[in-house]
Amino acid sequence: MKRGTNRTLSGKVLLAAVLFILVVTTLASSSGPGASAAPSKARKVVIVVIDRIGLDDLVPETTPNILGLVERGGIALMNARVKYDVYGPGGYVVIGAGGRAIGGPNAGLAFDSGELLRTVDSGLVRAGELFDSRTGRRAARGGVVNLYIEEMVKASEGPQATSTPGLLGEALSESGKTAQLLGNADSLAPQGTVADFEKSQPPAPRVPLGAAGSLEMVGQVHRESACLIMDQGGVIASGEVSSVLAVRSPGPAGIETDFEALLAEAKARLPVTDVLVVDMGQTARVDEQAGFMTEERLAEARADALERSDRALGDLLDMLDDSDLVVVCSPNPSREMIEESNLLTPLVMAGPGISRGTRLHSTTTRRTGVVSSFDVAPSILQALGVQIPAEMDGNQLSAAGSTDLEGLRTTQDRAVGSSNTRRPMVKFYIIITMVLVGLLFLLLLFREDLVAAHRAASAIVLLAVLAGPLVYLVVPSFATPALAWLLPAVVVGCAVAGATAYSLRDAREQEDNSLAVALLRPMLLVSGVTWFALMLDTALGSRLMTASPFGSDIILGDRYYGIGNLYMGFAIGAAVLFASLALYLYREKLDRPWKRYGLAGVVLGITAIIIGGPRIGSQVGGLLAVVAGGSVMLMKLDSGRMTLRKVSLVVAIVLVCVAGLLLLDVLLPGSQSHASRAVSGAGGGGASTILTQVSRKLAANWSLLISSTWRLLLLLLVVVTLILNWRMGLFKRVKVELPELIPGLIGMAVALVVALLFNDSGIEAASALAIFLFVPYIMLLIPWHGVATGDVAEVEAE
Secondary structure, eight states, X not given: OHHHHHXXXXXHHHHHHHHHHHHHHHHHHHOOOOOOOOOOOOSOEEEXXXXXXXXXXXXXXXXXXXXXXXXXXXXXXXXXXXXXXXXXXXXXXXHHHTSOXXXXXXXXXXXXXXXXXXXXXXXXXXXXXXXXXXXXXXXXXXXXXXXXXXXXXXXXXSTTOSSOTTHHHHHXXXXXXXXXXXXXXOEEEEGGXXXXXXXXXXXXXXXOOSSTTSOOEEEEOOOTTHHHHOOTTSEESEEEOSGGGEEEOSSTTSEXXXXXXXXXXXXXXXXXXXXXXXXXXXXXXXXXXGGGSOHHHHHHHHHHHHHHHXXXXXXXXXXXOTTSEEEEEOSSOOHHHHHTTOOEEEEEEEBTTBOTTEEEEETTTTEESEEEGGGHXXXXXXXXXXXOOTTOOOOOOEEESOOOHHHHHHHHHHHHHHXXXXXXXXXXXXXXXXXXXXXXXXXHHHOHHHHHHTHXXXXXXXXXXXXXXXXXXXXGGGSOOOHHXXXXXXXXXXXXXXXXXXXXXXXXXXXXXXXXXXGHXXXXXXXXXXXXXXXXXXXXXXXXXXXXXXXXXXXXXXXXXXXXXXXXXXXXHHHHHHHHHHHHHTTTTOOSHHHHHHHHHXXXXXXXXXXXOTTTTOOHHHXXXXXXXXXXXXXXXXXXXXXXXXXXXXXXXXHHHHHHHHHXXXXXXXXXXXXXXXXXXXXXHTHHXXXXXXXXXXXXXXXXXXXXXXXXXXXXXXXXXXXXXXXXOHHHHHHXXXXXXXXXXXXXXXXXXXXXXXXXXXXXXXXXXXXXXXXXXXHTTSOOSSSTTOOHHHHHHO
């Protein structure tokens, strides 16, 4: 009676959990983040570049004007990561392209068209003439030219790029909007130390200083800000980036911004331009020389540079009114931030459409307070009423929530902590799993009596491995991730989870089976709780996954929302295992086909909707895997063979599901998933756009396949299972004693192969799924009767 009551209660709990997830999923997919409406049209846009600073640099003592602008508008952490380019120039190129474009080390070599450059034979040539000789395009007098634009264009033709350099400036030019640039971040260094600078920085014109016979100083040209608003031909119609806006100084950078001259130029040009970029330059100069200063002197120089830049910002703001949109950005983090893996820089916007004291919201990241550098260009175009090019990957920003700088710092610290702990924590799980599985495998082959004598330890160890994804999800949410506490915490958490699950075993269920059937209920608990937690967290915005080592890394910026490849694999594996175990353990209640199909269909259906939903998991590759594997599982429930007709039906179901969700994603407002964006882009770029996307994903998958540690785990699990099948007839024993599990095992195997083939990180997704396929499979071999041959009397005595 007690046993039946427990099963009835478990069934009600399952039904309640399913209904709860469905309600949460509906609410999550139908409601937005509460962002305000799109910004109103601005009279003009002023972009102020204060480079190589972080959120922690914004303090009242040195940045009162930036903080005042934050109170007037919105702020966010901007992901300034440059994936395929050079640190420094690449950040500017990406912002100006509104997407992933590649500039290379020469992107900062921009000059006034009339600026004189010294040749190797000590002659002089005007930058405009050199530009004309290289491109066949004449630069207007008073304009700015980038001498290496063609190098950038060619670099951005590869599969790694999704946009083209100068797309923002091109859109402004085509719409009749004027854009101008003021300022530079040039610096000087003794000739003998040039090799200590960025090795990729090309040699710049030499500028002799001092009396005859003195050491020569070499100028380091840093005019990367030209990449923000140059057109696709490398031209800015009007601007001033030459040395007239800087003065020589004995300071660490050798050159300092002439803020008085810079502000005078800005005041003169503001009335006749729609977009003005002002590069304060000084903070970048100091950071460029960071390696040559003591820590104390560097801190003083940084504070002084930031304070002077902030003061100039205050004077510039006095020239503007409320109808102007002001953008303060730092295209690159400082060198110290990069060493700490902090690639999040402050982005401040104030003006029409940006409510006071808010955070900026991005539909690219689907987060409030965290945006992408891709979003700056679309926001500027939208504010001026200019059509946003389809090639831009970013989306216009809006305002939502409250500023809460301390909350942003917490978000930043957790993102950095998660990024820094991700690699070692993932490797720890992989290596420990390989060691434990390998050891148990050897014992099962050569000393099965030891496993039988210590079956509790063996079972708890494998249950702890199975509970790893759940523990990794929950534990990091308690504080900023750090290896010092996170590693021991997850070890203890996994051990506790494994022991707790083991305590729920029911030896009476062992019956006459030779397999460890008593462990099915603990496995049901672990897989069910893991599945439920992953579905709920994904439906609520993946908040726990953001901090988890198995989640997507905000700092890396490859996926800001939805469910990443690792947790997608874990979720599919947990869902199928949970459904399979439930079919066996509740077989008396599920005595009719429609009940069995109903249970499995609901679990797999929820998994498919949440993983593939365009406003939830946004994982098309995961949708393919769960639909394919789930369809095979459902078709195998009747114990029939997989005929050609059934295979064709599975393919048809997969195609219909994917096409339906892609169509829904395209039609819904807001940011699209990667897959639907590619489909939308094909309308403008044709088949080449799709081929580029496929090429990039295949390259990423191949790179991971030959380098990822996950491949070793997957290989070990496959080899171990094959040998156990060969030596101990494991599959045959499961087929005879636990036939209800066979459809799930086959379905998981199909999902594993599909996940491997159709994801850009397929090896990670497949390996994660393999944990829930092979570890329970191996767990069934733990001798439950005390000795290898079996002793039912011991079980009955318990």
